[in-house]
Amino acid sequence: MKIVIYLYNGITMLDAIGPYEVLRNIPDADICFVAEKIGEVQADSGFIDINVNHRIADVHKADILVIPGSTIAFLEEMKKETVLNWIRQIDKTTTWTTSVCSGSMLLASAGLLTDLKATSHWKPLNLLSKFGAVPTRERIVEEGKYITAAGVSAGIDMALYLSNRILGENETKAIQLILEYDPQPMFESGNYSTADEKTIKTAEKKLAKDAKKGLGLLGMLKYSKSIFDMIK
Template structure:
């Protein structure tokens, strides 16, 4: 089982690493990070890099493709025609094509999700409708071979959901135990529907601050006002 995780500058690191940590324990599985070009890929925080050994020119086959999200970086990726074409090419042979967080918007930009339901991070989820995709505020959404996950930590849930379909209940439970994925949050505020208005306002400010910072890191400041309008 070959799993490709497409990574790019400005992505949210856990969107990629969360699924990786779960899926790498599946029997007979190879997980590969692939980027537009070989070399360092910088996370949205600007402090963590991944050294990627394979480019999209090197690999166009996978059983599973995973596209992580980002606060702003996805906006740049969804406008790269060669990246979208690569996703569509890999999708021709995948058993599962998946995304985490705003990665679903990159996937939607390819046209592959047209007419289907999909989820994303609560902040940019409405952008899905611009690609004839039905925004759905659920943790994990399955539509045929397409599986989309909501924000950040939902990527681990998606990976375990996928593992269950591939290797079954017992091995997936063993994987969950291996990574000790036993979430017991202090507050019930990790979901858009359960967070109060005061919490949403503060979270929105934090995300907007991060988005402005990332726009600077990506050299997109001249487009910042338009981009921020789209993700509000």
């Protein structure tokens, strides 16, 4: 089974690695990390790089496509017609087209989520409507072959959800055990709907700081005000 995960500078690394750790346990999984160019891709944190050995120009089909998100870099990716055209072409070959966090913005801007419900990280969620999708504040949303996940850690849940659709409950339970994925958070603040206003405001400040750092890494700091306005 060919599983293609798209990477780009400014990516939130767990958006890609979380699903990877689940999906690599699918029998006969053939996972391919791809980017526009061969070489290092830098995370939005600036602390982690991943070396990519495959270009999108050389990858023409997939059974599963995974589009991870980012703090801010997704906005730049949404403007790249080469990337969007590649996503459209790969989508024609997939059984499942998926996204994590703001990766759904790339699917939406490619025209794949028009009139479909979709989710994303809570901060840019409403931006989906600008590209014809129906923003839905849920952790996992399945619409036909499209599965979108909410922010960052939801990518693990999405991949387990997908594994269950492909392999069934017993195999997926075993994969979950292999990962020892047994979330027991200290606080009930991991969902926008249940987080209190003070927590949300604090999170927004931290996201704004991370976004500015990401813009600096991408050489886009001068555009910060207009970009932040887009995702309010």
